[in-house]
Amino acid sequence: MPTSTHRDEGYIKFSFAHEAAPAPAHPRLHDLMRIRDDLHEWELIGVLPDGIGYGNVSARIAGTPRFVITGSGTGLKFPIAAEHFCEVVSFDVAKNSVVCRGPLPASSESMSHGAIYAARSDAGAVIHIHDRVMFRLLNQEGAPQTPADAAFGTPEMALAVGRLAATLPPVACLVMAGHEDGILAFAPDPRSARNALWDVYARSRRE
Numbered sequence: 001m002p003t004s005t006h007r008d009e010g011y012i013k014f015s016f017a018h019e020a021a022p023a024p025a026h027p028r029l030h031d032l033m034r035i036r037d038d039l040h041e042w043e044l045i046g047v048l049p050d051g052i053g054y055g056n057v058s059a060r061i062a063g064t065p066r067f068v069i070t071g072s073g074t075g076l077k078f079p080i081a082a083e084h085f086c087e088v089v090s091f092d093v094a095k096n097s098v099v100c101r102g103p104l105p106a107s108s109e110s111m112s113h114g115a116i117y118a119a120r121s122d123a124g125a126v127i128h129i130h131d132r133v134m135f136r137l138l139n140q141e142g143a144p145q146t147p148a149d150a151a152f153g154t155p156e157m158a159l160a161v162g163r164l165a166a167t168l169p170p171v172a173c174l175v176m177a178g179h180e181d182g183i184l185a186f187a188p189d190p191r192s193a194r195n196a197l198w199d200v201y202a203r204s205r206r207e
């Protein structure tokens, strides 16, 4: 069973403009798919008992602020496929809105991914997972975290994520304190972001 049973209340008015299009192409898409399926097996990405999906993986389209990300409502998909991804073409943190294209729209969590890409030109991949045991461990260790009053799905959360990410090393994990059980990892490439999470995961299951 997933260790996270938290569901965020009051999804604020996230909005998206979605253009239906074929699955996005990206040189790292296959890497991203394999990593996403690993995370799904560890139950760090999936679906809560009430059917709400959690977690997503993304990779920057090199040299642009755009990125490909697992689409909305794909938590149950296994194995993941290219058509479960979409491209975020642009986003506006203040308006809490994204423009996306692909077979599926982007989820509200894509805002936090975008905030990291905007804050750090060296960030090439972002992973967002939910896990209560890892969340607790990182809190105990004093890991970097966004303010507790920045709530999930708000512009404040995306702004806080961007501000915090800018102060961290090129490969890092951060805790989304106002998004219970929520953790973000970023790195120049998907493997390094995955390895950073794996390190926390392994320690959390040992202690």
Ligand SMILES: [Zn+2]
Residues within 6 Å of the ligand: 054, 055, 109, 128, 129, 130, 179, 182
């Ligand atoms: Zn989340």
